[in-house]
Amino acid sequence: MRPQVPANPVYLILGGARSGKSGHAEMLARAEGNDLHYVATAQALDPEMETRIAHHRAARGPDWQTHEAPIALVECLGQLSSRPRPVVVVDCLTLWVTNLLLADHDIEAAGAQLADxxxxxxxxxxxxxxxVGLGIVPDNALARRFRDEAGRLNQQLAAAASSVIFMTAGLPIQVKSTS
Amino acid sequence: MRPQVPANPVYLILGGARSGKSGHAEMLARAEGNDLHYVATAQALDPEMETRIAHHRAARGPDWQTHEAPIALVECLGQLSSRPRPVVVVDCLTLWVTNLLLADHDIEAAGAQLADxxxxxxxxxxxxxxxVGLGIVPDNALARRFRDEAGRLNQQLAAAASSVIFMTAGLPIQVKSTS
Amino acid sequence: MRPQVPANPVYLILGGARSGKSGHAEMLARAEGNDLHYVATAQALDPEMETRIAHHRAARGPDWQTHEAPIALVECLGQLSSRPRPVVVVDCLTLWVTNLLLADHDIEAAGAQLADxxxxxxxxxxxxxxxVGLGIVPDNALARRFRDEAGRLNQQLAAAASSVIFMTAGLPIQVKSTS
Structure with a gap:
């Protein structure tokens, strides 16, 4: 008799600004269970970011536990591993790269750890x-480095994920699927 | 007996600059009928825009009626509704957002009206x-707001459309299809 | 009896910065033969570009012959035609557009020649x-012209190619396929 294997999807959900990435991630997550965790990498360093964060939190509703992990993302995910069956959204990888870059961390090492x-x-x-790599080449060197690091990390995560989705206008294009 | 329902496609055709969006829209429109209407949201405010507009108009050919609707897009579409079987291209939504933004209109209300x-x-x-959301985060706040509004409107229209296409290098990727 | 026709794929591989375009092109090329040629359009005009070029060359390994063709791309491909069965990667079209633009060449004529x-x-x-056209409209006119020319050339090449792929996060989305 073939044992019933619990589904364990690991998704990378890519897209541009306002492409519906977060909403799609939350919808897919809700279908997987009730112990819902939202790991935010954003830091409310200015009023504009504060507004965005508050807007997102209100849109999610009260049945999510929010964790802030601007830098210590892998550690935060490790702690969630101790729960029986958490369902976790990380939002988002690209702000994490920004935070690592500004704090002068080793992005390649951190990325490898997360992919692992x-x-x-x-x-x-x-x-x-x-x-973030589909516009013209940015003027300044830091923006170019950020673009390179973000792209590289996306490739690492895409290789590790079981499914990859590219969002446009709120709609998913399935790019990778192992099922 | 099942009545013959007239085909009534409503497409959202997304893409980057010079991705072949307008040409693809015009090709799809021609296959639907002969009462061809082109609703332009562009305003020729400077010589560069004038050149672009003239180039587009020449490329379309003489069998299109052109209407200018930089702001009053929904009203223009409403007037076309009185014709027996118009076929309409709107080009483009993103310039419309720019015009609404610069004229300080309520973009969310206008977008909801258009989606309806x-x-x-x-x-x-x-x-x-x-x-417009697939490059790095723009430096200035107005560009960020424009990017957000344009993305939100794309999502609204994509939800209302029967088909959504993402263009790259003149080629369509079908993202949504209800047929 | 139907003669055995040698496979002769012509691919256009599109994508953003760090989307895995070059790696995917090299992987597809290796499957086609051993006489491997890499036609680089990059010019090492500054230390950042030198580092990128050296990094790419090291990643490819020693079994590739590298040719530099910042402007004379069609001529370089013409010379490779004299070999029995070369397998050729051109990397990349967009830097070629930049080079043509800066040298004030006729980009439309050069593009038509390459497409032919x-x-x-x-x-x-x-x-x-x-x-490069999926970000917000660039501030300066030269960047806008570059974006237009690059997009137009992508359309020309996509029409001439037998296969077109759009890369994201190292993964291919097949956009055109004639087989």
Missing amino acids: FTAKCRFPLFVVANE | FTAKCRFPLFVVANE | FTAKCRFPLFVVANE
Whole structure:
């Protein structure tokens, strides 16, 4: 008799600004369970970001537990691993890269650690990330480096994920699927 | 006996600059009928825009009636509704957002009105829109707000449309299809 | 008896910065033969570009012959035609547009010539190009012109190619396929 294997999807959800990434991640997450965790990498450093964060939190509703992990993302996911069956949205990878870059952390090492966690992850995980490389080459060197690091990390996570989705105008294009 | 329902496609055609959006919209429109209407949201405010507009108009050919609707887009579509079987291209949604933003109109209300019209539209309609959210975060706040509004409107229209296409290098990727 | 026709794929591989375009082109090329040629359009005009070029060259490994063709791309491809069965990667079209633009060449004529060569190409050819039109409209006129020219050339090449791929996060989305 074939044992019933619990579904354990690990998604990377890519897209541009206002493409519906977060909403899609939350919808997919809700279908996986009730112990809902939202890991935010955003830091409310200015009023504009505060407004965005408050807007997102209100839109999610009260049945989510929010965790802030601007830098210590892998540690936060590790702590959630101790729960019986958490369902986790990480939003988003690209702000994490920004935070690591500004704090002068080793992005390649951090990315490898996250990809490693993701590949072995034992709970449903939905990672949101921005695709930022489809405009013209930025003027300044820091923006170019950020663009390179964000793109590289997206590639690492996409390789580790079981499913990859590219969002446009609120609609998903399935790019990778292992099922 | 099942009545013959007239085909009534409502398309949102997304893409970047020079991705072939307008050409694809015009090709799809021609296949739907002969009473061809082109609703332009562009305003020739400077020589560069004048050149672009003249170039587009020449490329379309003489069998299109051109209407200018930089702000009053829904009203213009409403007037076209009185014709027996118009076929309409709107080009483009993103310039409309720019115009609304610069004229300090309520973009959310205008967008809701347009989405409502679109969902009930009784003639073939092909709406062209730019995807503008796939580069790095813009430096200035107005550009960020524009990007947010344009993305939100794309999501609203995509939800109301029967088909959504993402263009790249002149080629369509079908993102939504109800047929 | 039907003669065995040698496979002769001509690919356009589109994508953003760090989307895995070059790696995917190289992987597809290796599957086609051993006489591997890498036609680089990059010019090492500053230390940042030198580092990028050296990084790419090291990642490819020693079994590629590298040719530099910042401007004379069609001529370079013409010379490779004299070999029995070359397999060629061009990386990338978008830097070629930049070079033509800065040297004040006729981009439309050069693009038409390349598209013509591509459509008749008798060896496996993998052309890498950036999609640069999916961010907000650039501030300065030169960047807007570059974006237009790059987009137009992508359309020409996509029409001439037998396959077109759009890369995101290292993963391919097949946009055109003639097989």
